[in-house]
Amino acid sequence: MDPDWLSASADIFSAVGTVGAFVVGFTILRRELRREADRADDQRRAQAERISAWVEASRKPDGTRELAFHIHNASAMPIYDVELPLPSHPGEENGAEFIGLVPPGQTIRRAAPPEWMRSYVEPEPVQIEFLDSAGRRWARDEQGSLAEADADR
Numbered sequence: 001m002d003p004d005w006l007s008a009s010a011d012i013f014s015a016v017g018t019v020g021a022f023v024v025g026f027t028i029l030r031r032e033l034r035r036e037a038d039r040a041d042d043q044r045r046a047q048a049e050r051i052s053a054w055v056e057a058s059r060k061p062d063g064t065r066e067l068a069f070h071i072h073n074a075s076a077m078p079i080y081d082v083e084l085p086l087p088s089h090p091g092e093e094n095g096a097e098f099i100g101l102v103p104p105g106q107t108i109r110r111a112a113p114p115e116w117m118r119s120y121v122e123p124e125p126v127q128i129e130f131l132d133s134a135g136r137r138w139a140r141d142e143q144g145s146l147a148e149a150d151a152d153r
Contacts, residue, residue, distance in 0.1 A: 048138040048146055050074040051102075053084060053128035055112050057120055067112040067120055073102040077133035085127050086113070102130075 053071045060066050073079050082099035102108050129139045129149055137149040 044134075044136070045146065047075040047077055047079070047132045047134075048130075048136075048140075051079055051128065051130060051138070051140065052125070053140070054123050054125045055116065055120070056123040057117070065117065067114070067117050069097060069099075069110045069112050069126060070107055071099055071102050071110075071128065072107040073104055075133075076104050078103050079133070080131040081137075082108075082128065082130040084110075085129065096129075 051071075051073055053069060055067060055069055057065050057067050069084055071082055071084070079102050080100070082102050084097040084099065086095040086097060097110060097112075099108055099110060125140075125142050125144055127139070127141050129137065131137055138146060139149040140146045
């Protein structure tokens with residue numbers, strides 16, 4: 001066997017091994033970076049995922065029914081600038097029910113517009129916008145989808 005051929009084969013094998021090691025290392029690095037980004041996103045969303053809002057009817061002491069918004073903060077930190085965007089008629093300016101602060105572990109109730117009672121059937125989620133304790137603005141729609149809201153509001 002020719003020593004040059006053996007040396008060339010060893011060099012080729014070494015080069016292929018080096019390239020293979022680089023590809024495997026790069027693939028593992030990308031996977032770990034993606035995993036880390038997912039963890040960071042989960043941490044960023046953790047408080048916002050624990051906030052909910054719904055409208056529900058209840059009986060008043062005089063026996064009449066009253067419709068009220070419920071905003072529940074199941075997180076360990078308060079939420080700020082809480083708003084419930086209200087639907088408006090065409091040509092009208094969009095309104096919002098401003099709640100302000102919701103302390104941790106509490107549910108805040110506010111009266112809903114009386115005209116909503118005509119179409120009320122059962123408790124249902126409502127849209128909510130708020131700032132988390134880190135100052136990020138979030139919006140949850142009526143279907144429960146959570147998204148980071150525009151910062152220029």
